[in-house]
Amino acid sequence: MSLVLPGERPRRLRSTSAIRRLVRENRLHPADLILPVFVREGIEEDVDISSMPGVVQHTRASLLEAAREALALGVGGLMVFGVPEHRDAIGSGATDPNGILNLALADLRAEFGESLVLMADLCLDEFTDHGHCGVLTATGTVDNDATLQRYAQMAVAQAEAGAHVVGPSGMMDGQVAVIRAALDEAGHTDVVILAYTAKYASAYYGPFREAVGSTLQGNRATYQQDPANRRESARELRLDLEQGADLVMVKPAGPYLDVLSDVAHHSDVPVAAYQVSGEYAQIEAAAQLGWLDRKRTVLESLQSIKRAGADVILTYYAADVARWIEDSESP
Numbered sequence: 001m002s003l004v005l006p007g008e009r010p011r012r013l014r015s016t017s018a019i020r021r022l023v024r025e026n027r028l029h030p031a032d033l034i035l036p037v038f039v040r041e042g043i044e045e046d047v048d049i050s051s052m053p054g055v056v057q058h059t060r061a062s063l064l065e066a067a068r069e070a071l072a073l074g075v076g077g078l079m080v081f082g083v084p085e086h087r088d089a090i091g092s093g094a095t096d097p098n099g100i101l102n103l104a105l106a107d108l109r110a111e112f113g114e115s116l117v118l119m120a121d122l123c124l125d126e127f128t129d130h131g132h133c134g135v136l137t138a139t140g141t142v143d144n145d146a147t148l149q150r151y152a153q154m155a156v157a158q159a160e161a162g163a164h165v166v167g168p169s170g171m172m173d174g175q176v177a178v179i180r181a182a183l184d185e186a187g188h189t190d191v192v193i194l195a196y197t198a199k200y201a202s203a204y205y206g207p208f209r210e211a212v213g214s215t216l217q218g219n220r221a222t223y224q225q226d227p228a229n230r231r232e233s234a235r236e237l238r239l240d241l242e243q244g245a246d247l248v249m250v251k252p253a254g255p256y257l258d259v260l261s262d263v264a265h266h267s268d269v270p271v272a273a274y275q276v277s278g279e280y281a282q283i284e285a286a287a288q289l290g291w292l293d294r295k296r297t298v299l300e301s302l303q304s305i306k307r308a309g310a311d312v313i314l315t316y317y318a319a320d321v322a323r324w325i326e327d328s329e330s331p
């Protein structure tokens with residue numbers, strides 16, 4: 001006589017690869033993935049980012065090449081970050097139509113039109129000489145409301161350059177409402193706002209600082225969230241939804257799956273998650289040492305983000321995963 005009752009055999013559904021495939025609850029698909037990319041002013045050739053092996057700072061030309069490849073692979077879109085040659089106190093390059101980010105957006109929109117979702121990072125940190133996400137007061141703190149005015153101008157500049165989606169990532173209070181009003185007033189009612197809703201002050205952004213040549217001294221703890229807090233994200237979500245966010249995002253992703261799950265349960269708009277530079281660097285480093293199987297770890301990390309509730313995932317692995325997707329149905 002069996003020691004196990006007939007209804008207590010979950011292994012039955014794991015017995016063949018075909019059955020596992022049939023009952024799999026979540027699937028990664030290239031269309032749900034966004035590839036973050038960096039474009040740098042004043043370089044003739046791509047520059048490697050040492051803490052993100054395989055990721056580069058692009059020239060305008062090589063960015064188009066990378067975008068062609070991503071599109072051919074079926075990747076859903078790009079999130080574009082600009083790395084300017086010159087920076088100043090108010091981040092002038094962010095609103096200049098000839099600033100590197102806006103030029104790159106215009107290049108991409110001219111070539112790809114509506115075939116690829118074009119997202120722009122809407123934040124001042126890449127463009128300010130102090131490296132903060134906003135403008136500073138006389139005493140050196142980040143001035144929320146003065147920053148909002150810069151974000152409003154930046155949103156319009158990005159929309160005019162051709163962005164379909166703007167992604168305010170500075171965690172200023174009121175940013176979604178101010179950006180929505182500015183876009184609408186300029187006639188860009190169709191431009192989507194992807195709000196960085198729950199964005200934590202994270203050590204996992206470390207390699208990104210190299211990627212954008214950040215000059216930041218200190219930290220972003222007065223505007224980004226405390227990693228110890230979970231309930232606070234419910235408040236950020238409520239505020240972003242009230243202000244008209246079209247998509248909401250949790251960032252980083254892997255270390256914040258509890259927050260992602262909360263947001264996914266309570267949001268009535270699509271939810272994105274950003275697998276950030278440090279999450280990428282961890283996997284790459286361990287894989288280089290032979291300590292982790294790169295492909296399996298990447299797929300599992302993304303599958304977990306999906307399982308926690310993300311509809312859209314921003315990941316530096318987007319093109320890799322799209323290439324692997326056919327055999328992502330693990331054995």
Ligand code: PBG
Binds near residue numbers: 125
């Ligand atoms: C702000 C911004 C950052 C990242 C995306 N947008 C840096 C920060 O907030 O310090 C980090 C992305 C990553 O680490 O991959 N412009």
